[in-house]
Amino acid sequence: MLKYVLKRVGMALLTLLIITFLLFVLVRIMPGNPFPSERMSDEQIANKRAEMGLDDPILVQFGRYMAGVLQGDFGKGTSLYYGAPIKTVLSTAISNSFRIGGIAILVGTLAGLALGITAALNRGRFMDGFCTVFSILGVCVPSYVFLIFLQYNFAFRIPFFPYFFDPNRFLFSTVMPSLSLSLFTMSTIARFTRNEMVEVFDSDYVRLAESKGLYGRKLVLRHVLRNALIPIVTVLAPLVVDLLTGALVVEKIYGINGIGKLMVDAIAGEGIDYNYVLALGILYSTLYIGVMLLVDLLYGVLDPRIRVSAKAEEG
Amino acid sequence: MKKLTAVLLTAMLLLGCLSVPAVAEDAAYLGVMLGTNVMSLDTNLATDGDSFEVIADCIDGLTQMDADGAAVPALAESYDLSEDGLTYTFHLRDAQWSNGTPVTANDFVFAWRRIAKEAGEYAYMLDEIGNIKGAAEIISGAETDLTTLAVNAADDKTLVVELNVPVSFFPSLMYFPTFYPINEAFYSSLEDGTYGTSPETFLSNGAFVLEDYTPGTATLAVKKNENYWDADRVKLPGIRYQVVGSSDNALTAFRTGALDVVSISGNQVSAAENDPALAQNLTVTGAGYMWYLSFSQTEKNANGGQLANNNLRLAITNAIDREYLVDNYVMDGSLATYTAVPPQFASSSTTGADFSADQDMFKEFVDYDPEKAAAYLETAKSELGADEFTFTMIYGNNEGDEVAKVAQAIKEDVEASLPGVTINLQPMTKAERLDKMQNDNYDIALTRWGPDYADPMTYLGMWITNNSNNYGFWSNAEYDQLIADCTTGAYITDYDARWEAMYKAEALVLQEAVIAPLYTKSQANLITTGVEGIAFHPVALNRVYKDTVK
Numbered sequence: 001m002l003k004y005v006l007k008r009v010g011m012a013l014l015t016l017l018i019i020t021f022l023l024f025v026l027v028r029i030m031p032g033n034p035f036p037s038e039r040m041s042d043e044q045i046a047n048k049r050a051e052m053g054l055d056d057p058i059l060v061q062f063g064r065y066m067a068g069v070l071q072g073d074f075g076k077g078t079s080l081y082y083g084a085p086i087k088t089v090l091s092t093a094i095s096n097s098f099r100i101g102g103i104a105i106l107v108g109t110l111a112g113l114a115l116g117i118t119a120a121l122n123r124g125r126f127m128d129g130f131c132t133v134f135s136i137l138g139v140c141v142p143s144y145v146f147l148i149f150l151q152y153n154f155a156f157r158i159p160f161f162p163y164f165f166d167p168n169r170f171l172f173s174t175v176m177p178s179l180s181l182s183l184f185t186m187s188t189i190a191r192f193t194r195n196e197m198v199e200v201f202d203s204d205y206v207r208l209a210e211s212k213g214l215y216g217r218k219l220v221l222r223h224v225l226r227n228a229l230i231p232i233v234t235v236l237a238p239l240v241v242d243l244l245t246g247a248l249v250v251e252k253i254y255g256i257n258g259i260g261k262l263m264v265d266a267i268a269g270e271g272i273d274y275n276y277v278l279a280l281g282i283l284y285s286t287l288y289i290g291v292m293l294l295v296d297l298l299y300g301v302l303d304p305r306i307r308v309s310a311k312a313e314e315g
Numbered sequence: 316m317k318k319l320t321a322v323l324l325t326a327m328l329l330l331g332c333l334s335v336p337a338v339a340e341d342a343a344y345l346g347v348m349l350g351t352n353v354m355s356l357d358t359n360l361a362t363d364g365d366s367f368e369v370i371a372d373c374i375d376g377l378t379q380m381d382a383d384g385a386a387v388p389a390l391a392e393s394y395d396l397s398e399d400g401l402t403y404t405f406h407l408r409d410a411q412w413s414n415g416t417p418v419t420a421n422d423f424v425f426a427w428r429r430i431a432k433e434a435g436e437y438a439y440m441l442d443e444i445g446n447i448k449g450a451a452e453i454i455s456g457a458e459t460d461l462t463t464l465a466v467n468a469a470d471d472k473t474l475v476v477e478l479n480v481p482v483s484f485f486p487s488l489m490y491f492p493t494f495y496p497i498n499e500a501f502y503s504s505l506e507d508g509t510y511g512t513s514p515e516t517f518l519s520n521g522a523f524v525l526e527d528y529t530p531g532t533a534t535l536a537v538k539k540n541e542n543y544w545d546a547d548r549v550k551l552p553g554i555r556y557q558v559v560g561s562s563d564n565a566l567t568a569f570r571t572g573a574l575d576v577v578s579i580s581g582n583q584v585s586a587a588e589n590d591p592a593l594a595q596n597l598t599v600t601g602a603g604y605m606w607y608l609s610f611s612q613t614e615k616n617a618n619g620g621q622l623a624n625n626n627l628r629l630a631i632t633n634a635i636d637r638e639y640l641v642d643n644y645v646m647d648g649s650l651a652t653y654t655a656v657p658p659q660f661a662s663s664s665t666t667g668a669d670f671s672a673d674q675d676m677f678k679e680f681v682d683y684d685p686e687k688a689a690a691y692l693e694t695a696k697s698e699l700g701a702d703e704f705t706f707t708m709i710y711g712n713n714e715g716d717e718v719a720k721v722a723q724a725i726k727e728d729v730e731a732s733l734p735g736v737t738i739n740l741q742p743m744t745k746a747e748r749l750d751k752m753q754n755d756n757y758d759i760a761l762t763r764w765g766p767d768y769a770d771p772m773t774y775l776g777m778w779i780t781n782n783s784n785n786y787g788f789w790s791n792a793e794y795d796q797l798i799a800d801c802t803t804g805a806y807i808t809d810y811d812a813r814w815e816a817m818y819k820a821e822a823l824v825l826q827e828a829v830i831a832p833l834y835t836k837s838q839a840n841l842i843t844t845g846v847e848g849i850a851f852h853p854v855a856l857n858r859v860y861k862d863t864v865k
Contacts, residue, residue, distance in 0.1 A: 032746035033753070038764075039439045041783060043455045047434060076508060079746075081352075081530040082360040082435075084512045089531040156571045163573040164557055167534060168527070252560040255533040257352070262531065265352070268713050270363075271746045 008296060012289045016282070020069075023281040024062050027274050028054075034078045036271030052078070065278070074279040079271030080262075086279050089262070094283070097251075097258035099170070101243035103178040108185025108243075109236065115186065116193025117225065123198060131190055138187025144249040147180035151254070164255040177254050181247055185239050192235055196228035203227075230302055237295045241288050259283070344536070344553040345846065345865050346574040347858075348565055352558050353535055356511035356528070358495040359429050362436040364765075364857050370492045371856045372537050372554065373519040375544075377405050377423070377474075377489040380859060384660070384769055384852050386487040390418060390496070390520070390544075391474075400481030400808060405474040410544040412498050413519040420468035422496035428453075428461040430493060437493040437767075443776075444768060445488050446803075448477045480803045483664070483810060484770045491768065491855045496520070522549045522861050533558040550848075550864045562716065566841070569596075575843040575865065576858075580647050581716050584839045593841060599648035602838040603853030604765030605657035605774070606721070608632075608708075608831040609752065609786045617706055617758040622787075624699055628828035629680065630691035631759075634732035635725055636683045641834050644720040648837040653681040655824040656771040656817075657835035660853045663814055670771050670817070680825040681832060685732035692733045705737040709752075710761035711745035721833070722761050752786040760786065763836070766854045771817045772802060778829050789829045794820055 035048050053061055068075060074086040081089050119131035154176065155163040162173045200206055201224060209223050248260035259280060266276035353369050355361040361370060379389035391405040410418040430438050431453040442450035448465035452458035465477035478485070488494060501518050502510055511517045514525040522545070523537035538553035540546065557574060559565045565577040566587065579587060587593040610628050614620035622628060637651035650658065651674075658671040696702055710722045719742060726738040738759070743751075751757045764784070766773040777784040779795050797820040800806045806813035824830065838857075842849065848862040 031750055032744065033750050036746050036749055037436050038749065038784060039436050039767075040434070041439075041455070044434045044438070047456045080354065082355045082362075083357050083508055083510070084355070084530040085508045088509075088512060088529070092529050092531055152567070156567060159571065163568055163571050164559075165533065167532060253564060255558055255560070257532045268744045269746070271749075 005297065008293055012293050015289055016285055019285045020066070020278070020282055021062060023278055024065065025058060027272065027277050027281075028058070030272055032272040034272055034274050036079050048078075069282070075275040077273050077276055079269055080265055080273045080276050086275055090259075090279055090283070093257055093259045093262045096165075096167075096256055097260070098244055100174055100178050100256065100258070101181065101240075101245070101247075103174060104181035104243050105185060105240055107178065108182035108239075109189055111182070112186040112189025113193055113232075115190035117197065117220070119190065119194040120197035120201065120224075121220070123201075128194070131194060135187040135191040135194075138183045139191075141183065142249070143180040143183055143247060144253055146183055147176060147250050147253055150176045150180060173254075177247075177250050177256060181243055181250060185236075185243065188235060188239065189232060192232050193225075193228060196231055197224050200224045200227045226302060230299065233295055233298055233302065237291050238288075241284075241291050244287055245284055341555065343551075343865065344538075344555045345551050345576065345860065345863060346555050346557065348559045348568070348574050348577040349535075349556050350559075350578060352531060352533065353528070353556075355530075356517055356525070358492050358497060359426060359433050360435055361492060367492045367856060368858055369535060369537065369556065370495065371490075371521070372523045372860060373517070373521045373525055373540075374492070374495045375410070375521040376492070376495045377407075378486050379861075380490050380850065380852055380856060382850050384487075384854060386490055389490070391489070394486065401478050403476045403478070403485060404469070405476070407472045407474065408544060410520050411542055412501070413524045413540065413542070414498075414501060415542075416498060416500070417471070418496060418498075418520050419471040420474040421471070422498050423474050423494075424466050424468050425499040425502070426495065426497040427466045428464055429497065431464055432461060437491075440488060440491060440493050440767065444482075444773075445485060446479045446482050448479050481807045483807070483813075484768060487769050520544075522546075523554065526553065545861075548861055550862070551860060554860060569593075569841045569843075572843075575846050576849065577841050579839050579841060580645075582646070584647050587839070587841060596841045596844060598840045598842055598851075600838050600840060600851035601659040601853040602649075602765075602836040602857070603657070603660050604763050605652055605835050606761065606763045606833045607652075608725070608833065609760045609762050610828070610830070611755060611757055611759070612787045612789055613755055615755055618704070621699055621701070621704055622706070622758060624695050625827055626691045626698060627695035627704070628831070630688045630695055630733055631729055631736070632680070632828045632831040633682050633684050633688035633691060634729045635831065635833065636728055637833055638683070640721060640724050644724055645717045645834060645836075647717075647839040650835045650837065652832045652835045653678060655821045655830065655832060656774045657766075657832070659835065660766045661769050661771050661773075663810075665810055665814075670814075676818075677822060677825045680822075680828065688732045689734075692736065696735070703735045703737070705739065706758040707739045707741050708759040708761060709741045709743060709748050709757050711748045712742040714745050714763075718761065725761070725833075753783075755786070755788065757786075761833075762786070769854050771821070772798075775817055775820050775824070776802070778824055787829055789827065791823060791827065794823045797823070 035045050037045060049055055053064060072087065074090070076083060076085060115131050115134065119128045122128050151163065155161045161176050162169060165177065166173045206223055209219060245259050248264055251258040251261045262276065263280045266273040266280060349365045351363065351365055353366045354363055355366050356370055358370055358374065361367060375389040377389060377391040378386040381387045390407055390410055392408040393406050395404045407418065407420060412418060427441065430441055431450050434454045438454045441447050442454050449463040453461060453464060467475050469475050498518050505516050509516045512530050514528060517525045519525060519540055522540060522543050524540045526538045527534065527536040535556040536553060539549055539551060543549060559568060559577065562580045562583045565579055566583045568574045569577045587597050610622045611617060612620065612623040641649045641651050653674045654671045654677055656671050658669055658674065661670040662668055663670065708722060708726065710718055712719060722740050726740055729736055729738055748760060752760050752762065764774065775798060776782065778789060779785065779798050780790040797816050801813050801816050806816050846863065846865045848864055850859040850862065851857065852859070
């Protein structure tokens with residue numbers, strides 16, 4: 001097992017390096033200028049480029065950049081938050097996006113599972129229909145529309161929650177964005193849980209378990225849900241990354257300084273901020289690869305057959 | 316399911332109880348909307364209006380703006396100008412930084428040397444505009460000895476600045492944040508790159524001190540500086556800034572009372588005008604910058620340089636209905652503009668008259684007159700020997716809600732009045748638009764320029780041969796000579812003659828349709844009843860709160 005894990009981690013790191021290099025090259029061929037200026041002379045811009053080492057061969061630049069990154073130095077912004085180290089800006093954005101996204105994932109997954117299980121257990125009855133309608137609504141209504149609805153009702157008409165995100169009242173101002181972001185996850189998970197469970201309920205091994213006298217919680221949790229969880233984990237993984245990396249529109253409407261907004265500012269702001277785009281790209285990729293790695297390992301826990309095949313691979 | 320709902324509801328309630336609602340003193344603070352995040356509080360690095368506003372809340376320069384935008388003393392109690400107009404001696408008043416150390420002449424020397432060394436966006440205020448001796452050499456990188464910059468501290472309270480040529484508006488440059496002081500000892504005590512990134516790493520000497528700020532956050536707060544040299548003047552206990560991304564959100568935030576001062580645009584302006592509860596709160600102020608069309612006149616573009624034809628450019632210039640444009644698409648009180656220098660920001664220091672008050676002055680060249688436009692086009696057609704023209708017009712898709720509509724309207728106007736001319740629209744980010752213009756890779760661009768200082772030269776200076784903002788690559792020896800005379804030559808000591816020469820220069824720009832002026836942007840603001848005394852300016856500092864009461 002350990003060898004399997006190590007191999008996976010190694011692959012993940014290599015993928016990350018390749019992605020970073022591609023990003024490094026791509027961002028440099030994008031149209032636009034890292035020093036957006038209407039007032040600097042060509043000479044000044046040339047000096048700035050030289051200072052940043054942009055005229056060196058690309059591999060030299062990349063080597064220097066990676067050496068910095070390994071020491072936790074992502075450089076400084078060229079068109080965003082000039083002068084301030086990227087680390088400072090990024091850490092605030094990460095903590096905001098992670099906390100809001102994290103709560104959204106937690107609420108969305110738990111509520112989605114509960115809804116899905118309820119629907120599956122009440123197949124064909126009212127709760128099932130309710131769950132289906134709710135899921136469709138949840139998938140169709142964009143989270144920011146729901147946020148505007150919440151903002152209008154619970155911050156404007158009944159001024160209970162703050163109208164904008166207030167970092168000094170973090171918990172309080174997290175409720176509305178988290179809730180709106182959790183809607184999509186909730187619906188997706190509910191739908192998948194219901195369908196998978198219904199399928200598993202119809203499978204031979206559950207019928208066999210039932211005929212052997214298993215019923216109730218034990219049957220549902222150990223045999224049905226556990227087997228239904230594998231596809232759910234697969235859909236959940238990209239959702240987790242999406243939510244953690246911030247939801248641009250929700251961030252913009254609620255005034256949250258999160259990662260999504262930062263990425264857009266870095267690309268479509270006054271100029272193209274090479275260092276921010278790269279730092280965020282590395283963050284996105286790390287998260288995505290990390291979550292995928294986790295999912296692979298989780299499969300092993302959930303499904304013994306995968307563990308066996310991993311062993312076979314080792315042997 | 317019931318259980319789950321109950322658990323969730325309880326959790327939400329608990330969450331509600333955990334956080335204490337609104338900080339008590341908050342209500343007395345002025346809630347102000349910012350359009351974008353504050354990019355930097357480092358005076359030497361900041362480049363955007365929002366950053367400048369917050370910096371000016373916290374730091375005073377040698378001079379400050381009065382309600383009309385004229386330069387009046389701030390940290391400099393007075394100044395002397397040598398007879399040849401080349402040496403300014405500023406006498407500083409007793410003022411202190413928020414860490415208790417006195418503000419000295421050396422704080423200016425340190426900051427100005429740093430601007431020249433960093434050579435960023437606004438370094439040009441030092442050499443090209445301010446004409447400070449020694450600045451150009453350091454900024455270009457030719458000179459590395461910073462002491463060659465002719466800015467010196469004669470003693471703690473006396474700052475001496477030497478210029479290459481007399482600059483009549485030099486005192487009014489001094490209220491621009493780039494020229495604000497930085498305390499050297501404090502700056503040097505900080506880790507590299509951390510200056511101005513938190514209340515702890517920032518020093519104030521102005522009306523407010525920084526209370527709450529992290530780079531990248533959508534909120535920022537400043538509170539009254541009790542040790543400000545003019546503290547009695549400041550009535551507000553503090554200002555709470557909030558970045559709001561969209562105009563409709565700004566309107567709702569204003570309605571909830573979450574913010575006292577917001578900017579709105581487009582449909583929200585007419586919504587506010589038609590809402591009796593809001594109409595009284597609506598104030599339109601000049602935002603300064605002018606939108607115009609830039610034409611590339613090189614052979615590289617426009618099908619081998621068709622736009623080098625003066626009549627073709629004049630045809631387009633006269634085919635655009637600017638009044639309709641501002642009334643129906645921009646909709647925030649912006650002014651249709653027929654001059655190369657927009658109104659509202661530069662007035663004569665002898666007569667006090669706005670340089671561009673008379674918008675009919677150049678109607679001969681810039682107008683909405685489809686017949687005249689068609690006639691110009693006919694001449695252009697025979698001169699160029701072509702009947703059909705197709706041009707691409709680039710514009711930014713992240714430069715404001717109205718820009719795409721304006722671009723579309725221009726296309727429709729031109730194609731309706733000028734048969735045979737087709738304009739293809741090409742939206743892109745502002746960064747890409749600038750990149751294309753700087754590399755001369757466009758036909759027509761919808762672009763803008765905001766005044767950096769209160770003199771017509773902030774616009775006219777752009778069209779001289781080889782200026783980096785002369786994106787059309789227009790060149791005219793007579794024009795170059797006129798501008799040289801106004802900036803470094805014959806007219807610099809004769810104020811009225813200079814003023815007249817600038818009109819002559821402006822006439823040349825418009826006669827040759829170097830640009831097609833479109834409109835001068837206004838800002839529609841909603842201000843809570845009872846809030847008074849916000850000074851709005853189209854140049855340098857857009858909003859100043861020193862006299863504001865709430």
